[in-house]
Every structure is written in structure tokens, then in C-alpha cells.
Amino acid sequence: MLLQPVWSFLLGHSSLLRSPFFPVFFSLSVYLTFCLPFLLLDLLSCRWNLVRRYKLQSQSSVSWASVRNCLALTLYNHLIFIFPLTVLNWYLRPVLLPLEAPLLPHLLAQVLVCLLLFDFQSFIWHLAHHKVPWLYRTFHKLHHTYTSTSALTAEYSGAWETLSLGLFAAANPLLLGCHPLTEMVFFIVNIWLSVEDHCGYDLPWATHRLIPFGLYGGSRHHDLHHLKSKYNYAPYFTHWDRLAGTLYMED
Secondary structure, eight states: OTTHHHHHHHHTTHHHHTSTTHHHHHHHHHHHHHHHHHHHHHHHHTTOHHHHTTBSSTTOOOOHHHHHHHHHHHHHHIIIIIHHHHHHHHHHSOOOOOSSOOOHHHHHHHHHHHHHHHHHHHHHHHHHHHHSHHHIIIIIGGGGGOSSOOGGGGGOOOHHHHHHHHHHHHHHHHHHTOOHHHHHHHHHHHHHHHHHHHSOBOOTTOHHHHSSTTOBOHHHHHHHHHHSTTSOOSSSBSHHHHHHTOOOOOO
């Protein structure tokens, strides 16, 4: 079993995995780690045209004020809202850690299904929050503060948006009965794709360039949503926007 050594290593730190602090530590550390390379690109793009050529909005730049605001709101949401809920979940649903790792094909299939489910849920949620003016004004408008996206704007949102989308992400592995390792891999992939969506760069190795036939929108797709908010509501894939007639892609 290819994944057994990885899972055995993690089981050696089972006290950490069972801790109510772990989910917040895990999500924050993964998120900030993924944001860091793009923050370095933002610094370089001010001085290096080779980097700036890959910016989706080349005339824009990331200010330290926006970095500070995004970090402050992310930390606030995690400490004030997410942490108490993870403690409640830890109390009501003890963490079960099986001795055996999942099979690799099983893990990959379940991660893909979780992503597709989250993409659909987020599409419906996002569409509703743009089509109903009260929902947009009250909850979603904050996320659209920045029309030029950067990595840290991925989690620049209010408590309702953070918690509702977080609920979708947490519920899908539970509904599918995923192994804890599968759940962790899904969270890592989901956080990466969200950060990449908002990074503000169209890099040669970006996910949307690796997946053929325009099935995946990626950073170009989501950057256009922040510019033209009537289009591109799905976070990752393009099929729901195609079916709904809300897909917009520049040539």
C-alpha cells in the first residue's frame, strides 16, 4: 500500500491529529504556505517585467495595506468563529484514526468527487448571492472589495461566507465516509485551488493550463468574475457556468 508509510507517520502524531486545535492550525498553515509564493511574486512584479507579464491585471499592484487587511480578517474569522466550532465538533464527534491507510485509487476518486460536489455547492451558493441583492449586500459584497485579486483575497470574506463554504468542504468527506487521510488531501487540494483562483497570475504551469478542453477555469476564469461579476460563478470547473449561460472566457 503506497500510502501506508505516510499514514503510519501521521499516526505517530495522533495526539496532534485528535486535538481540537489541529483543524485551525492545519487550515491556517496550509493556506498561508500556499499564499507565500504568490506574495513573493507580488513583490518581484514591482521590479521585474518578466513576472509582471504573467499578471492578469498588469496595471494593478498589491499594497501592504491590503495584505494587512486580508491577514487580519482571516485570523479573526479563524479564531472567533472557526475555532469554537471545531471545538464543538471535537466534543460531539471524536476523531477516529484507523490503522490502515486508504488505497491510492480510492483516495484519488473520493478527492475528485469531493471537489465536484464542492464546486456544485459553491456555484449554487455564489449564484444566489449575486442574484439576490440582499444576500449580496449583506454577505458577499465584502469579498468583492478587491476587483484585482491576489492570493490573500481568497479568504477575504465575512463570517457567514467563511462558515457556509467551510461547511460544504467539511461535510462532503463526511457524507462520502472518507478516510481521514483522504479528508486531509481534499482540504489541501481545495485550499490550493482557492488560492490559485485568486492569485492574480496566469502562470505557464497553472491548473487550468494542465486540464484540457477548457474544463477548468482557474485564475483567469475567477479574475474575470471579479472584473465582471455577472459571470463565472463556479469556483473551479466550467461545466455549471456553461449550462447556466454564465460562462465568460477571454480569448
